[in-house]
Amino acid sequence: MRAWYATAGGLALALCLAGSAAAEPIRIKDIGKMSGWRDNALNGYGLVTGLAGTGDSSRNKTARQSIANMLSRFDLTIAADDVQSRNVAAVMVTATLAPFARPGDAIDVTVTSIGDARSLVGGALMLAPLKGPDGKIYALSQGALSVGGYKYDMNGNVTQKNHPTVASIPGGAIVEVGVASSAADERSSVTFVLAEPDYTTASRVAAAINGKLGGQAAVARDGSGVDIQIPAGRREHLTDFLADIENVMVEPDRRAxxxxxxxxxxxxxxxxxxxxxxxxxxxxxxxxxxxxxxxxxxxxxxxxxxxxxxxxxxxxxxxxxxxxxxxxxxxxxxxxxxxxxxxxxxxxxxxxxxxxxxxxxxxxxxxxxxxx
Structure with missing residues (x-):
């Protein structure tokens, strides 16, 4: 028979009662961010070369046409139907452009096969532009792929580890156009946005900031945002002001x-x-x-x-x-x-x-x- 009995003094069958742990104060920068700070998604199309016969097959017209187009830029004219290489794979390239990114910064990229390539192990990405949702080029990517797996097959025998058709290039893209982000947008206030909206936590954040700055500089607008007035004497040194706000300690509430x-x-x-x-x-x-x-x-x-x-x-x-x-x-x-x-x-x-x-x-x- 299986039975368990909880009592005021303990729990039968040698169960140790775990008391409720009190929440500890943490920095408000760990539970949210300033409004206007956001990542930007980039994507592009490219070719991975140097594969050892594990690339796209001749049935993939996308890869064959892409190879012919690439060679035409080097004054080589070849029909797409004449391309028979299995050392090339058509891929999609994705990256995330962080806020305040500047030209020359290196960002990580992810490369995924869109054809019938068996593996991207050993390949290198040719120069591929990365575009934003507005169609503009924000970064250029290329480099050797890092694949955390492999796949080899012969005579019906297959050996595979992890997912060999997805790869990454650490620092494989160079930012060409930066993202102009201004926390205050030339206004006299900023808004702190909670990662998990909660009225109790928002009220506590506003109270903690007011305790740091004095007065009623912060007001909880709703369960997600806290409006913070920037003192006139600190608008010229906005970075220092925001650093002080980020390090204010608060005890967030947590939903069960x-x-x-x-x-x-x-x-x-x-x-x-x-x-x-x-x-x-x-x-x-x-x-x-x-x-x-x-x-x-x-x-x-x-x-x-x-x-x-x-x-x-x-x-x-x-x-x-x-x-x-x-x-x-x-x-x-x-x-x-x-x-x-x-x-x-x-x-x-x-x-x-x-x-x-x-x-x-x-x-x-x-x-x-x-x-x-």
């Missing part, structure tokens, strides 16, 4: 969440997510059917007259085993307590997930249950 991934059997929960009084019953039904095949022979071989012969007999046995038990969980216990106790009882992760979902449905789990 339990995240469950049924595909991998992963459960992630805050250690202080509470469970109300609830009774849980969990059991398993095991049915075993065994069949014994025997042969019945006549008492005297060769006697008994016509029609007497050996007879095959099947004897079946059905066994039903039911295991499981019920548990009573009192108040002031957490999800961590329950999961720890079930783990010590050697309850598998799938059963724990089912129990947590049932506890949530019963209204005893005071947290948002997220199933991925």
């Amino acid at each position: 969440k339990v995240v469950i991934n049924e595909r991998t059997g992963t459960i992630v929960s805050g250690g202080d997510v509470r469970i109300s009084k609830v009774v849980v019953s969990q059991g398993e039904l095991k049915v075993s059917i065994l069949t014994d095949n025997t042969v019945s022979q006549p008492w005297v071989i060769g006697q008994g007259g016509p029609g007497v012969q050996s007879l095959a007999v099947s004897n079946s046995r059905v066994t039903v085993e039911e295991t499981g038990g019920a548990g009573y969980v009192t108040a002031n216990n957490t999800v961590g307590d329950l999961v720890q106790s079930l783990s010590r009882l050697k309850t598998n992760t799938r059963d724990i997930i089912s129990i947590l979902r049932a506890v949530k449905a019963a209204g005893a789990l005071h947290a948002e249950l997220i199933v991925q």
